[in-house]
Amino acid sequence: MRLSLTSVSVRLGTAPIVADCDLTVGDGERVGLVGPNGSGKTSLMRTIYRALDPVAGSVALAGDDIRTLSQRQIARRAALVAQDNAPDFDFTVEEVVAMGRGPWIGAFETTTGRNNAPIASALERVGLAGHRTRRLSTLSGGERQRALVARALAQESPLLLLDEPTNHLDVHTALELLELVRDLGRATLCVLHDLNLAATYCDRLYVLHRGRIVANGPPEEVLDPELVQAVFGVTCTHLAHPITGGLLLAFSPLHAAPVPALGKGSNQ
Known part of the structure; x- marks a missing residue:
């Protein structure tokens, strides 16, 4: 198991943010974390790379409690794309990507030689070569x-x-990015706002509501209309995607009036 959260609770000051959360990500598994704004998704993600310490419970990476690992050891096991996590200084694109080699190089080693190939490959994969x-x-x-x-x-x-990796991306680029993540075959925990993207690209979903995990399982089971209405406050209808045949969610405001069907007496 690449990642395991057991009964994790988080507070910011005296305010409870996340309570008694269990979550796992297995080898090669793509897991989505979804929920309304303010439900605690980013706070839960921050406990995994020790930006926040849980007040209860534990987080394990590849079987080891993160409290026993250095930041360098954590970075060798988990790579993060956080919200608004751009460097403070105006580096070049290559310099920014080279920062990813930090956990693997020594104090006096540069990002040359054996470190060049991963940098070049990463730039090529995201279309920024x-x-x-x-x-x-x-x-x-x-x-x-x-x-x-x-x-x-x-x-x-x-x-x-990945904490909302499709932020600021147009539809084409967002789909390309999630296709890339799927093709990598790496274990992935991804926070997403778009439930249709989550349903398409995740093997399993956790739904976080008011700081608690309220559902966990395959997207077609988790995103049932009753749960979506209770958690997200919208009416949800399950459809089949006309091209892929996969789950497609159609949303409308609660109590929205249905569009009348055209009939013989309708103006056309």
């Missing part, structure tokens, strides 16, 4: 996000932690 010398500040929001994903890929850790 031609932007390696561009400054991060000159990129669009979507390109900046892809640069941060490339940094995580260059880290070559067996577990990917």
Whole structure:
């Protein structure tokens, strides 16, 4: 098991944020974490890389409690793409991606030789090979996000932690990115707002509501209309995707009036 959270509870100051959460990600498994704004998704993610300490419970990476691991050891096991996690200084794209090699190089070693191949591969995979010398500040929001994903890929850790990786991406780029993540075959925990993307690209989903896991399982089982209404406050209808045949969710506001069907007496 690449990742295991057991009865994890988190507080910010005196405010309870997450309570008694259990979550696992197995080898090669793509797991999604979904829930409304403020439900505790990012806080739960932050406990995994020790930006927050749980007040109860434990987090294990590849079987070891993270409290026994150094930050370098954690980074060798899990690579993170966090929200708004761009470097403070205006590095080039290649320099940003090279930061992903940090956990693997010594104090006096540079990102040359054996470290060049993962950097080049990561840039190629996210479509930024031609932007390696561009400054991060000159990129669009979507390109900046892809640069941060490339940094995580260059880290070559067996577990990917993605906190809303499709933010700032157009539809084409978002789909390309999630296709890439699927093709990598790495264990992945991904926070997503878009339930249709989560249903398409995740093997299992955890639904977080008011700081608690309220459902866990395959998307077609977890995202049932009753749960979606209770957690997200919208009416949900299950459809079959016309191309893939997979689950497609159609949403409407609660109590929205249905569109009348056209009949013989209708104006056309």
